[in-house]
Amino acid sequence: MAAERGLAMATCTAPVNIAVIKYWGKRDTDLILPINSSLSVTLHQDQLRTTTTAAASRDFTEDRLWLNGKEVDVGHPRVQACLREVSALARLYGLEEELSEVARRGSGSACRSMFGGFVQWQRGERPDGTDSLALQVAPETHWPELRVLVLVVSGEKKPVGSTAGMQTSVETSPLLKHRAEVVVPERLAQMMQHIQERDFEGFGQLAMRDSNQFHATCLDTFPPIFYLTDVSRHIIALVHRYNAHHGHTKVAYTFDAGPNAVIFALADAVAEFVEVVRRSFPPAANGDQFVRGLPVGSAALPQELLAAVLAEPLPGAVRYILHTKPGPGPQLVDDPSQHLLGADGLPRSRA
């Protein structure tokens, strides 16, 4: 906190997380309590992050909020819920579980970004949600060889927002109910063990199965929800051909509520698979860098791999690949020049 002229200001970066046991469906839409536990990998902030500056002053007469430089209405129930929680938090400073609760009130899965590495969001049992918390399963240093490739797909916006979509699923999908009650508890225990043992075969297989099952429950929703497109389907088929060729799980996909693919792999498999993706989805020659983030070595593809794995290429279908890895939780930014707000509490770009 930088206190100058009665002003308290802090800037913080937070990571993105990607679930390997998926969250879909609330048992309480007001408190944002999930119908099942979920588990995610926190991605490194060197490649993907959000930056937030908070400023508090006795001189300020109202709460104001800017998202990506644009002012938004603080009257939204979720924003109100967060502001209320934060002000309560002032009295309980230092309790991490409370921070998890604040994040959850904003967007359920955001609570998993409160920690680095491998994070479980517990379903919890209590109606007040006090036991529906994010907990770290293993730190980001636990599995140093694990890598993540985000395949950013061209085009189409997601047709149904996740908040509305998951509620329709809870109300209409008999398969989602079975998944939440019977399938996920078993899978969560299995996934924790695969992570503890750094068992990529088990981890990758289960991540793919759980991604597919989440999208299956979207399709079982009425009216049905589709997040996977023909391009996602081509990526899925490519991963299965690639693994079949190698005789084991070298890469694994997972898809959230959108068509982008997230691929898990161990470091020594990245270069070859990136080259396979480049051959399958030849980049449009627009000068953009196709591979971004962590460096990727070059790989020569053996002829028998090409023959077994490549199908008809789909030029331009993948816009670019972001190469990253598991990373730490939220970071406080020390450098005051990084604050997004000025001393007047307004966005710097607007000051």
Added chain:
Amino acid sequence: MAAERGLAMATCTAPVNIAVIKYWGKRDTDLILPINSSLSVTLHQDQLRTTTTAAASRDFTEDRLWLNGKEVDVGHPRVQACLREVSALARLYGLEEELSEVARRGSGSACRSMFGGFVQWQRGERPDGTDSLALQVAPETHWPELRVLVLVVSGEKKPVGSTAGMQTSVETSPLLKHRAEVVVPERLAQMMQHIQERDFEGFGQLAMRDSNQFHATCLDTFPPIFYLTDVSRHIIALVHRYNAHHGHTKVAYTFDAGPNAVIFALADAVAEFVEVVRRSFPPAANGDQFVRGLPVGSAALPQELLAAVLAEPLPGAVRYILHTKPGPGPQLVDDPSQHLLGADGLPRSRA
């Protein structure tokens, strides 16, 4: 049977059926016994049919079989099973349940084509399959207003055959198990009631839900199976927008193991919906007739319907529409000139 020079010959046409409660998965792959009951509508043979001629003679020294004029190996286990059943049948002539069993041994869902109208294929309980039979729920005259539109979609072959696909589903999909054991028994009873009551709202809603759930279990299979494409997805979205505009279920889709859509509607809704499909998927100007089968009247689309229902058009994505309705079961062809085989037992085109 036409007996000439010791030759017995019969020609028969058989209908196509489309399931509204889907069959997917066998509990016995040898006897072809399903994991759940299913229910279908038999389509009229004036628009879609198969024609089969059987010839038997003491002079013939071997079993031979031609499919679409091309000889196929009678050594295939399914062909053998059918020939064996048919020869047993000779001694039990006239028992319709036995015919159902013969058909089932060839291709499970084919047994539902043994009857016209609305047909249930009972799961059965006995390990020998003798109670896994097709039964007529209601004749084709039961619901005279019911119409069927087959939207034949361009391109792509189905990636995974249904025989291999459904077995992988039985082995890997936890959701399919739940569907077969818990969901289908309830839905089957509901669907029978909707049909008895000629309740299109209930019938259409449940047909759509069950189609979606079948495809959801395909996606929950590992590796996942996709039969729906982006075009199927556009058809599904169009149907939902169309029904939402009208405030009730005017049309309902169902998809089998391929991207073609089958649409149910009452007769008075056909012309308008066909026009909506024509605007959404403008036919390629190749001279082919876009609407085939039963005549379709013309419909003027009100401006507010167009605004509410049409999205960006996808030219050429639907090749043509076949308009048909429920029809009768297999028919014996009296006219000897229709026999596909000559007096020598060989295909006429080859004689």
